[in-house]
Amino acid sequence: MTTMATPTKPVPDIEQAQYNPKSESVTAKRVKSGIFHAVALALTAVVLYPALWMIASSFKPNAEIGGANTSLWSENFSMDNFVTAMDGIGGVSTLTFFTNSLILAIGSVVGTILSASVSAYAFARIKFPGRSIFFGMMIATLLLPFHVVIIPQYIIFNQLGLVDTYVPLLIGKFLAGDAFFVFLMVQFMRNLPAELDEAARIDGAGHVRIFTAIMLPLMKPALISTSIFSFIWSWNDFLGPLLYLNTPDKYPLPLALRLFVDQTQSSDYGAMIAMSVLALLPVLVFFLVFQRYIVEGVSTQGLKG
Amino acid sequence: MINRRNFLTTVAIGTASAAALAACGTGSSTTAGETGSAESPVTINYTWWGNDDRATRTRKAIELFEAKNKDIKVNGNFTDFAGYWQKRATEAAGGGLPDVMQWDLSYLRDYGQRNQLLDLSTVKINTDAFEKSLLPSGQIKGKTYGIPTSTNAFAVYYNPEKLASLGIAEPDGSWNYKEFNAFLTEVGAKGNGALFGGTDYTGVWWMFNVWLRQNNIEAFTEDGKLGFTKDDLKKWWNLNSDLRGTPALISEERATQLAPKSPFGSNVTATEVTWDNFMAGYLADSGAKELKLVPVPSDDKDNLGLFLKPSMLMVASAKTKYKDAAARFIDFMVNDPEVGQIFKTSRGVPASKTQRDGTTFEGTDKLVVDYEKSIEKYLKDAPEPPIVGFGTLEASFKRISSDLNFGKVTVDGAADAWFKEAEDLIKQNA
Numbered sequence: 001m002t003t004m005a006t007p008t009k010p011v012p013d014i015e016q017a018q019y020n021p022k023s024e025s026v027t028a029k030r031v032k033s034g035i036f037h038a039v040a041l042a043l044t045a046v047v048l049y050p051a052l053w054m055i056a057s058s059f060k061p062n063a064e065i066g067g068a069n070t071s072l073w074s075e076n077f078s079m080d081n082f083v084t085a086m087d088g089i090g091g092v093s094t095l096t097f098f099t100n101s102l103i104l105a106i107g108s109v110v111g112t113i114l115s116a117s118v119s120a121y122a123f124a125r126i127k128f129p130g131r132s133i134f135f136g137m138m139i140a141t142l143l144l145p146f147h148v149v150i151i152p153q154y155i156i157f158n159q160l161g162l163v164d165t166y167v168p169l170l171i172g173k174f175l176a177g178d179a180f181f182v183f184l185m186v187q188f189m190r191n192l193p194a195e196l197d198e199a200a201r202i203d204g205a206g207h208v209r210i211f212t213a214i215m216l217p218l219m220k221p222a223l224i225s226t227s228i229f230s231f232i233w234s235w236n237d238f239l240g241p242l243l244y245l246n247t248p249d250k251y252p253l254p255l256a257l258r259l260f261v262d263q264t265q266s267s268d269y270g271a272m273i274a275m276s277v278l279a280l281l282p283v284l285v286f287f288l289v290f291q292r293y294i295v296e297g298v299s300t301q302g303l304k305g
Numbered sequence: 306m307i308n309r310r311n312f313l314t315t316v317a318i319g320t321a322s323a324a325a326l327a328a329c330g331t332g333s334s335t336t337a338g339e340t341g342s343a344e345s346p347v348t349i350n351y352t353w354w355g356n357d358d359r360a361t362r363t364r365k366a367i368e369l370f371e372a373k374n375k376d377i378k379v380n381g382n383f384t385d386f387a388g389y390w391q392k393r394a395t396e397a398a399g400g401g402l403p404d405v406m407q408w409d410l411s412y413l414r415d416y417g418q419r420n421q422l423l424d425l426s427t428v429k430i431n432t433d434a435f436e437k438s439l440l441p442s443g444q445i446k447g448k449t450y451g452i453p454t455s456t457n458a459f460a461v462y463y464n465p466e467k468l469a470s471l472g473i474a475e476p477d478g479s480w481n482y483k484e485f486n487a488f489l490t491e492v493g494a495k496g497n498g499a500l501f502g503g504t505d506y507t508g509v510w511w512m513f514n515v516w517l518r519q520n521n522i523e524a525f526t527e528d529g530k531l532g533f534t535k536d537d538l539k540k541w542w543n544l545n546s547d548l549r550g551t552p553a554l555i556s557e558e559r560a561t562q563l564a565p566k567s568p569f570g571s572n573v574t575a576t577e578v579t580w581d582n583f584m585a586g587y588l589a590d591s592g593a594k595e596l597k598l599v600p601v602p603s604d605d606k607d608n609l610g611l612f613l614k615p616s617m618l619m620v621a622s623a624k625t626k627y628k629d630a631a632a633r634f635i636d637f638m639v640n641d642p643e644v645g646q647i648f649k650t651s652r653g654v655p656a657s658k659t660q661r662d663g664t665t666f667e668g669t670d671k672l673v674v675d676y677e678k679s680i681e682k683y684l685k686d687a688p689e690p691p692i693v694g695f696g697t698l699e700a701s702f703k704r705i706s707s708d709l710n711f712g713k714v715t716v717d718g719a720a721d722a723w724f725k726e727a728e729d730l731i732k733q734n735a
Contacts, residue, residue, distance in 0.1 A: 061592075063589070064592075067563050067590065068573050069571075090361055091364055150395055154395050163401060239391070242384060247380075248383060255388070258384070258387075259355075259357060259360070261356075267590070
């Protein structure tokens, strides 16, 4: 694969061009750009190979996946894996798993956007007693590993009778439980000129008005990166649903995917890979649609603060 | 990953003991628990690990049970094996274990000692049809925590087609270690790099356990200490030391490349030493038409060191409100012939004679059942439930013996390393 990176033009050309950049000829520029693209393509190929392997394997019979089989394409091309994957597991259709994943992901996005932006506004723009202490405490929760809180959280939700519902998975999102997003938005808001608020206040706007009419529209990049991240995180979350959901009808995709591979019995790698391909599609679409905002978002507020 | 899981378990144990202390204050419930009627049935939760196939079979069994027991509804749910234990650890700590659970032998002592499991001798479950030698494997200090659903035994698998293609005669299973090693060497020599004899069998804990029993040694003493010496372990790892690095045994490097499939499932080795209920998995992975089973090698013709191990058990939560319903469901799952007919050997060979006799076995299923029948006269008592932390010991046994296979350590160094880890772990859990 790396042979793709071999330059097609003789090397001395570039050396000449490097010695005297001002008189760089058109050919030299082309060579440079050609090399750049060849190297970029080669790197892309390396990075994308696992994805390619996954897609190719999804069309292979189970016995030809992994193990001693090293060829990418199989002669026994078939769609069987997709048929098995769409059949569902243990009487639950795959569509149900997709729907559940979507409910959880969209719920997370909506909850996080609503709660994190309001909390961030309070931290960034309202002076209330103990603000810095509360802010510090919020940041401290970022340092608390998820695994420390698993069991206390489980006990609380179990006693409230909320296990096997989506409440434990979503309630944190609606209560600004993701400190990372609050922090991200606070940093973003702090960079917005305070003169805007002051002008609005002179015109008689209160906090609600300032938040909805001034802050929200200006925060679009931060809101969009938050949506993308919380969508992807929720879509890929395994441990949360594993602990809190009991009924297979409520399982999201990551739980279902694991059920195809069972080392204690036979493993259907083909069906698992086919389902992984299908499970990737929504994230891919979501990412492609919002991709230009993510770049914009990261570049406008990424490393500031 | 392992660290995370260990951590979770540690937290779970801590919280569980706190919860257990707190529970002491509250009064005890009635012996039978709450019961239901056809009009207002009670609902028990049943959970298992496994794939789509098991889910379908289990659902069928549950439907059958509900049809026969109108006063009980069973709410079934399932996850994959790794997730299953993460979930149980959290539930145990949070006091929310399901009423009835499918269980693995290596976790029995852990949960049993922490009083998370119901003593099944206090409820009505019929165990008359079970081999008397099998039941102790579900018992700890006089309490019955698990009832085996099914059994498995150790065996040597081979691929007859591969052997035929090399012109090697099929083994009949009456061999000692020297003959077994010679067989592996012959396959490796004729296999010409495309086919190896087998994986390094001295890296398999349970095969070591079988060998210990061939020498009349128990792996663990009753009080949870090691029953063998460092010299025993050295002797074991030296059994095939001249084979390592030759085509008789697949190199650890190559085996890692094949993961997650096994070398045998990938058609790269001609034999594999493991449990007899892996048959279906190997058939699916390799795409082979036929695989066969023969007994393990032994230097003592009359003592093969073999035993039946519960491949899976049924347990109930100590906190279940429906002891009677849970007991009836467990009894049904382990004894009913129709349940046997549903599962065949997908859980292992049915442990209860009633269930085994009521099931017709064909094809692969028959091979496994016949194998267990053929070794019947050699079978000894099942070992006690493994000590707490056994999973870690088994994993380090595998890891250290792969270092051995890689040539990174000497046999003496490997034995020292494993003994240190094992003694530390036993001290920790004592």
